Amino acid sequence: MGKVMAVVPAAGVGSRMGTNVKKQYLNLIDKPVLLHTLEVLETCPDISGMVLVVAPGEEALCRSMVQGRGFTKIMAVVPGGDHRQTSVYHGLMALPADTALVVIHDGARPLVRAAEISRAVQAAAENGAAALAVPVKDTVKVVNEQGLVVHTPPRSTLWAVQTPQVFRYELINKAHLAAREAGQLATDDCALVEALGHPVKLVPGSYENIKITTPEDLVLAEAFLRRRE
Numbered sequence: 001m002g003k004v005m006a007v008v009p010a011a012g013v014g015s016r017m018g019t020n021v022k023k024q025y026l027n028l029i030d031k032p033v034l035l036h037t038l039e040v041l042e043t044c045p046d047i048s049g050m051v052l053v054v055a056p057g058e059e060a061l062c063r064s065m066v067q068g069r070g071f072t073k074i075m076a077v078v079p080g081g082d083h084r085q086t087s088v089y090h091g092l093m094a095l096p097a098d099t100a101l102v103v104i105h106d107g108a109r110p111l112v113r114a115a116e117i118s119r120a121v122q123a124a125a126e127n128g129a130a131a132l133a134v135p136v137k138d139t140v141k142v143v144n145e146q147g148l149v150v151h152t153p154p155r156s157t158l159w160a161v162q163t164p165q166v167f168r169y170e171l172i173n174k175a176h177l178a179a180r181e182a183g184q185l186a187t188d189d190c191a192l193v194e195a196l197g198h199p200v201k202l203v204p205g206s207y208e209n210i211k212i213t214t215p216e217d218l219v220l221a222e223a224f225l226r227r228r229e
């Protein structure tokens, strides 16, 4: 399959969490959210190495946070940018030239399981681009600026996409470069690959693989982790 490298964007400010400490450094049971995430990636047998992307100026803090915890796969800690997309791009630029597949996984998704990552890697090896996702449970409305509903897409067509999102290295590099040139800003990496017209395979994931975004997500994450103990 070739070398599989992970990029872990963890350079966000966590404005929707609203805490003084950024959400990726908040304690979740016994350690920061980001350490949970990195430990799962470390144990995934498919992954050879990782690039961690943190806010500019936080590189030393992160290096000391991971030091002495038995990580063998963290190859670099690099500064991110103002948007998630920019942070991922900085991570991609730090990958070795012999990378075959790139696993992009949010630092703020600590509940992913190694087996789920492996399923996404396998699908990307076959299709070029793949992501974990779950069927949407709620009915979703498209609204206009006045808050009036303009459209109700059929729920059977809707999936909530998660990370990891996994891509062939040349494909994701090409997608990010094209987006930068076009001024396209997306909230996930699949959207950039979709914009190239390349198909993206969705791999059924788990409803437990939540992104820590708002305070109630920490309550849920703790409950899920305790259930696994």
Ligand SMILES: Nc1ccn([C@@H]2O[C@H](COP(=O)(O)OP(=O)(O)OP(=O)(O)O)[C@@H](O)[C@H]2O)c(=O)n1
Pocket (backbone or CB within 6 Å): 008, 009, 010, 011, 012, 013, 014, 015, 016, 017, 024, 053, 080, 081, 082, 083, 084, 085, 087, 088, 106, 107, 108, 109, 211, 212, 213
């Ligand atoms: N400039 C940014 C913004 C986000 N991220 C990372 O991308 C992941 C998903 O982003 P999100 O949950 O939106 O994080 P924040 O941007 O920190 O949150 P918010 O939008 O509430 O400010 C997180 O691991 C976050 O640290 C990043 O690396 N660089």
Ligand SMILES: C[C@](O)(CO)[C@H](O)COP(=O)(O)O
Pocket (backbone or CB within 6 Å): 084, 106, 160, 161, 162, 163, 187, 188, 189, 211, 213
């Ligand atoms: C990449 C992502 O986690 C997929 O669900 C999500 O799109 C990140 O978006 P956010 O706007 O940064 O929360």
